[in-house]
Amino acid sequence: ADKVLPVGVLGPFTGPSAQNGKEFQASVEMAMEAIDYTVGDYTIEVVWVDSQSDPARAASAYAEAVEGKGIQAGVLNWHSSVAVSVMDVAAQYKVPHMFGFGASEVVNEKWQADPEKYSYWGGKGWPVPAKLEGNYIECINEVIANGTWTPKKKLAAIYGEDTDWGRSAGGAYKEALLASGWEIYSEEYFPITQTDFYPLLSKFKSAGVELLAGTSTAAPSLTAFVKQYAEVGNKGVLIASGLGWIGDWYKMTGPGSDYVLDSIPQLTTPEAKQWAKDVKAKYGFNPSPSSGGLSYDGIRMFIKILNRAYEVYGKLDKETIHNIMVDEVNTGKLTYSKADGAIIMNEYKYTPETMPDMVVGPEAYFFPILQYKAGKGHIIFPEDWKQKDFEMK
Amino acid sequence: MLLEVKNLNAGYGYLQILRDVSLQIDKGEYVGIVGPNGAGKSTTMKTIAGLISPMSGSVVFNGEDITGLSGSAVAKKGISFVSEEMNLFVNMTVQENLYMGAYTIKEKHLKNERLDFVFELFPRLAERRKQLAGTMSGGERKMLAIGRGMMSNPSLMLVDEPSFGLAPQLTTSVFASLDVLIKNGVTILLVEQNVTKTLAVTGRGYVLENGKVGLEGNSADLAENSYVKKVFLGV
Amino acid sequence: MIVLETQNLTKKFGGLTAVNAVSMTINQGDIVGLIGPNGAGKTTFINAISGLNPPTSGMVKMFGKETTGLTPEKMCRLGLSRTFQIPSPFPKMTAIESVMTATIFGNPAGKITDPVAHSREMLEFVEFPMKETVVAEQLNTVQLKRLDLARALASNPRLLFMDELASGLSEGELKDIMRIIDKISKKGISILMIEHIMQLIMAVCNRLLCIQFGTKIAEGPTQEVANDPKVTKAYLGE
Amino acid sequence: MEPTTNDLNMNLFDRVLDRLCLTPIGLAGLILLLILPFIPPFNQEYMLRWLIYCGFVAAMSVGFDLTAGYINIVNFGYMAVAGTGGYTSALLVINAGLSPWIAMLAGGVSSAILGLIIGMISLRLRGIFAACLSWFFGLAVMGLAIKMVWLTRGPLGLRTPRLFETESNFPFYFLIIILVYLTYLVCKWVVRSKMGLAFQAIAQNMDAARTSGIDPVFYRVFNFTMSCAIAGVLGGFYAHFYGILTPDMMHTSKTVEILAVAYIGGRGSLWGGAVVAFPFIFLMEIVRSTLSHLPGLNLVIYALVLILVMIYYPGGFSYFYDTHIRQPKNRALRYFLNGREAKV
Amino acid sequence: MSKHNMSDTLTWLKSAPGLSIVISVVVAVAATIDAGPYLMVNMVVTGGMLALVATGLTLMLGVLNIPMFAHGEYFMIGSLTAYYIFTPISEFILEHPDSWLVTFGPFIAILGALIGGAIAGAISEKLVFGPLRRRSTDNWVMNSFLLTVGLSVLLVNLHQLIFGADFKGIVGYWQGMPISIAGAYISLDRALAFIISAVIVALFYLFMTYTRTGMAIRAVSQDITGAEIVGIDIEKIVLLTISLACALAAVAGGSLLFMYPSYPTVGLEPLYMAWFVVILSGLGNILGAVAGAFMVALLKVITMEYVGAGWDFVVPSALIMLILIFKPSGIFGSDVRGVLDK
């Protein structure tokens, strides 16, 4: 194979989410090694595009990868804010990009405002928070309804990283909370690098906040939040969406994470478990299903698309890949499922109605709610998947 | 011989100021260096004190070669230097400055003895012992600098222009205190603009011009020397 | 004509009264010597007048106008120049550039047509012993004081303060400085000079002001003050 | 103050060059920069992108040097000031529909106002205190940009329309080269005038300057305002070239980049930073992009260069040039390097 | 006599230090009453940590005239050292929960951080500051400042190259229930971090004020030639000072590892905060720096409480600028002009 196809992998390889970047890198390398970096008579050259968790730097790096390294397609991405800015770059250079995790509404709205232009920003790897984050509140409401937990008053607070993701997830919690009769004490968004939350948490405690819901994509920040939540003596329920987005979170929270809620897909199939073992053996860390796992599925789905494009056109470049994306992926013709070797979700499937999101639901793409104890998560929601009942501290 | 300077060449960077300067001072002597501005008097002192390392030549003190030693090492050998710029510790009090002068002395009671001695010489300093050195007037600072130089009980004192900026009365008292030191067996090398005064108080003198020793001899003789009279006293 | 007048000028530093209610006058053409023991407050006194360290209370009147607390740059443009006890050069500038600052900025706009020539003239006037292109940081104290003087004169002052200009001069050099002071005075500039060298004071000053502990103890014609027993006791010694 | 050459026996070419503050070699350099994008490999888009960044840093370092090199105050919030210009410009285009060109100038005005404020409040401070004040000011401005999400979108990033409706980097390149030169020219004019003398005087000795009749308030504030105005316009360029702004642009580490170039180039020369920026930043970009598996290596090299320069050659490139290169024996070469020299 | 004292107290109250201390105390008490005792606890703990970093910074600035921009990187070195020492210890503890290391392991890690910082400081002096000092003739403050800027960039990126960009953190040093003070919970880690910083700062103050070496350090800070004249070995004092200052920062980094995991730029925030403190309180005054540290901590905590998360740069820096306008040499700064004016 003497033809080369440069592919950009966008991720936070340095900066506060570097751990997730590591997981991306492992997934991509493993998936590529499995096909020996070849599709048809093309050798795939992986170009790492470091977003550094900053939209401006990411856009610059992406443009440079296009101009300098000539990438013909791109895959993955961690942050919404980055997605919002890189979408334009992809559109400007007409480079198809698949499976970015930038989830928030801002991405969808932007996409829907000009589907033609943003057809280069292919199906996302993560749906808008409203589709999944509301599950927490639904779960909590059930718990209150069946009497497992009786909060003194229905006072909640929302926290999150100050990014499109944090705010958008915060918005989803707020809506769901207000709808079920909670009062919101305050909403706090902090820089993605913050690790000192004592003042903030003490404030919540003294206000008598019973339910604290929020998220962060930066592991150091969220693990610190969880740990300090326990330390200052908060007694309520903590939703820490994303704690499990790095596999080794327990090394950083310790028992502080007991009783915390999170929503993380599980490694259920033997392939999935094997994959996790392989990663541990080769890279020395426990991968997170939501980060390493999803990105592994993402890159493998992308390879499937490449194969398809090669099959149809005999040629791989930005146009052929884009065509397949538009014609077959976004229409739901080409999907990636357990049958293809997906390890995390049952099926990754896009339809014109849901674009740029995928089809969400227990049979397709879904996150159960877990409660942690001693470093292990147990599914407490939905009912069918339940492993344990919700427990109060 | 207490101090012997031989063929000293020194300067700043590439700029040579001193050319083959040689001096000898015996124990207990009171020696003066006179010369016009920029002759290199201060440079000579700085070189002896170890603040400038010489290009060539040697400095022997108490039979020990101290050429090229650092300033602090020289100070530990018993040479104290009262510089023209005074180099006080501006954010320390008068008393702290004086204690620092006795840095090489470890015993507390010896330090206090020296302190009393200095306060006796300069009652003004005693009055102001808690004032920060940086807030003192020019003349007060000069006193403090001299006082600090005396604190280490040196065997040789290099004193650069002690009367610079001092009121007549104080000038008199500074010279008087130098006399006291001489009587206490301290050796003094004095640089002073006031040629008449210098030659009147010292026993021996050197005339430095353009970085070279021009004349040397008994102070009394020098004062009578016609060249000195013509050049320095304008007679 | 009265060039400068102070009334009860006082300057305090925290608890210390460095200048205590000093009133004095300088007449046109005077060369006033300001003497006093070290730490008497002489430098502080002229700093208070020239604006570098504004007075705590009291009044300053220059050329008939009240100027209490004006900034040094305003005072300079009004015609007051000064030199510093501890030379205060522009370390990286050449001699001629240093003088040009005052030529250009110290004069009311437009007066000097050729600043370079004027500055050169000033350096010659003070008999500056070095080349005009020498950089200030390479000068020694005495040369710096000359440069300082040239800078002070470059703004064409009507009143000049000199703070210990002659310290560190040999007897021979004192003669030069006397001649220069004489030339300055001939230009019609009134002078207030702080000095410890009595030889110089007695030779050039027509009036003396003596302060001690910040308080004026004598003011008047030179001989009279010099013979004043209070002054003898406080300052000159026996 | 440099002797202004009103030498009448200079020929027209020399006189024009002198007015334009250029030497023949400077002119040659400028021409080289203008034809560079037609010479391979520099004609590739990504190289141009790097060169544009070089130009941005070059121009910024000139503006920075006006304060650092002439009144001896390091404006440690310089990129924050530039960022303010960028945000102002971007917001005016987005919300008021202004043309980016006009908005860029408005950005300059907003930064000038900021400069005026920094200049005023740092008046009584000297040296490192003034630097810290401008630093804190920069941090505060950056903090505001982060927190005023409703206006700036904070860390989410603000998309801004580009100056030219094209994918190509060519027009941006020429624009930044023009900006580099204009910045240099304007600053040079100022420091050649009597203002330059006043700047140096207050930098070197405040008391002496004041007693020589120089009003430090005016000159310091003027200097700050002007240098910040330059940063504002350049910030506008930045916004409308990259097409996205995040408060990250205002970060101290970005100012450090400008400052390093200005100092490696040589403080107080104005041209040093501008000249050094091109090869230096360009090389750093090459290192960064070719050794991307070693993230940060370029910055390690960058830091090493800065450290070595500060220790062994604190005068920077311009000092080196002035002492070792500027005065060759050969007369033609000498003319080439210096232009017609004024007779002193 | 007592009347005299009264008037002395009154002048002090009207002075900048008096005024600002009184205002700070009043604000702290009022806010505590309003919000709850946790506010005071947070302020005290944060202040203690800041004091540690800030005294090191004042030392560099006051004694050596080095406006240290790389100070945060020594904090980082401290946390990195502590991390690599404590990780094996904590694994050992997991297997041997009764070992003496449970109590003393953390101290070993923190001590390691201190030593690591001191060594790093000494190396920096030998490789970087020393050469500069021997060559530099003028412009020392600015040149050394830029040097530390370079040093900061260098250390950050070396960390990234060698140890990676990810966050290296620990669960905590000491296990056990948080202590409750008036309803405010404070974990053992935080309490001990505060105690460690308090002890170290106090020792350091005593050292600087009363020992011969401490006095020598101060002397060097004010006039190097003068210090040399009286027989102080400058090289030794400088080396000692830099090591000390860096060790102070590093021990802060080490003892705070439970809260600030080690990553390349972890030093930035402590650096900013320490500079806030130093500029606010003025130079060369250890007690001033300590008081300043608590003031900045108060500002930070109050901002968090009443303005919201993420504002803790804007509000304190704005306030500090305001204070500087009125008191340019800082609240506790001395009026004597130092070298930094140049």
Ligand SMILES: Nc1ncnc2c1ncn2[C@@H]1O[C@H](COP(=O)(O)OP(=O)(O)OP(=O)(O)O)[C@@H](O)[C@H]1O
């Ligand atoms: N740091 C320096 N760098 C360069 N040259 C210097 C330095 N210090 C002094 N000089 C030069 O060295 C020469 C001798 O200076 P020095 O201070 O020794 O003279 P001096 O005899 O003490 O004069 P004065 O009576 O003025 O004190 C002078 O020409 C002076 O300009």
Ligand SMILES: Nc1ncnc2c1ncn2[C@@H]1O[C@H](COP(=O)(O)OP(=O)(O)OP(=O)(O)O)[C@@H](O)[C@H]1O
């Ligand atoms: N900034 C200041 N803070 C506190 N005290 C000061 C300050 N400046 C001067 N002083 C004090 O004020 C007094 C007068 O000082 P000043 O410098 O005016 O004396 P002087 O008459 O010029 O003496 P000299 O002849 O020694 O120069 C001195 O006691 C000095 O210590």
Ligand SMILES: CC(C)C[C@H](N)C(=O)O
């Ligand atoms: C959970 C996520 C990976 C979401 C993504 N970080 C975002 O910003 O939308």
Ligand SMILES: [Mg+2]
């Ligand atoms: Mg001398």
Ligand SMILES: [Mg+2]
């Ligand atoms: Mg005086």
